[in-house]
Amino acid sequence: MSKKSLLRWLKEGQINIPAVLLSQYKDMKINESELVLLLHVMSFIEKGNDFPTPVELSSTMTITAAECTNILRRLIQMGFIEIIDGYSNDGIRFEKYSLDPLWEKLISSFLLQEKQTETNVQRQEEKDIYTCFEQEFGRPLSPFECETLAMWMDEDQHGTVIIKAALREAVISGKLNFRYIDRILFEWKKNGIKTLEQAKNHGRKFRQYQKGRPKEEQGNSEPLPFYNWLDK
Template sequence: MDQLTQAIINGGQTTIANVLLQHYREIGLTNAELLVYLQFKRLMDQGEAFPDANQVAESLGETSNTVFQHLHEMLAKKLLTIESITAADQKIHDRYNFDGLYEKLALALKKQPSEVTDTATASGENKRQKVFKSIETEFGRALSPMEMESISKWFDEDHYDPEIIELALREAVLRQVYNLTYMDRILLNWHKRNLTTAAQVEADKQRGIENRLNSAPKPQRQTGGKAWPNIPLFKLGEDPDKQ
């Protein structure tokens, strides 16, 4: 048996539906993202539920940051999720789930949505991507897959408005705390106080400033840095005890 035949047998096969190759651009998948997906699927078909992004990057001749960026884009477009499962060894493991890719593909094969719906969907995805990019810019690094999944949950499970998340990011940056845990506490605090829009958050902050100003002690009238003494008034020559 020659070397090529041996490699083919040992490497196994990765099957890709032709319908995906025909319509992948209709579901928002770019050429680069498709290649990333194929590499991840190859490793997953070989039994790796959570393949190493560095291994994928090596196969593609790209940097790991580039691969993470493509994963981030697929998470933002709901083509990918990251799940935590309990394996046979009773330990919790992470795994990639690309079911969203095929769910969108099924929708794409049905009747095309109206222009209004299509525009609204595109607008929503753009806002999500803007949030991801803003966080990466402020943190000064690429987000990890788990961080990407956490941010996606803010949208899909907690239904936070993108502008609210941007405000939480601003609060974290002002305090020089560059992590999602701190942002999550801010968002949860606003949610408990029923502050669900950026306008409500800004109004609440303004009320807080006004309340602090109103409750501050009023300064005494001073001249030359000293307070005036409390001096009783009476005419010269009069007995002050008779006043």
């Protein structure tokens, strides 16, 4: 290949295609012909032609100008392309394609998928925590226990990690009942504990406090247990 050929190749330039467009176009109801035409419109815009004609578009594709016209019309109707008209500083009227609607829809589609993924993860975590409780209790949860567990997550806004931590505390303490777990969660929420690391630090401080108290006081009080199970 000659230097002139390489120079022409470089002058062709390149277009940046968001990877999310390739992963989302199917969900956005865009078919392959429409996607390729959109990419060609992007390419023309990058090269300074903001309003390529169907003839110009078809010259770079394997479809006719009439087919390009139909696809363009369909993309406009679907709200992926917008035609903007106006006047230049010289008073010359112009028209150009805008792909802003495409990017806006792409962002919305991406955020919707992210939200759906988060919802699915949350549902799976909630399902897992019910299973975790049933395994520790060795039986199916009663309707009241299921309601209490849901209340901890929905009303009290306890994370599943913290609820599992409180369950583990109850198991180690040999006090496996919902009332005891609720007391632990209440104590942790009062102290602003929302993560495992915070629970670990709180447990360490509690034990240091307990060591510094007289034995008589330790025997008379019934504090909530904080075992160092997080280190295991």
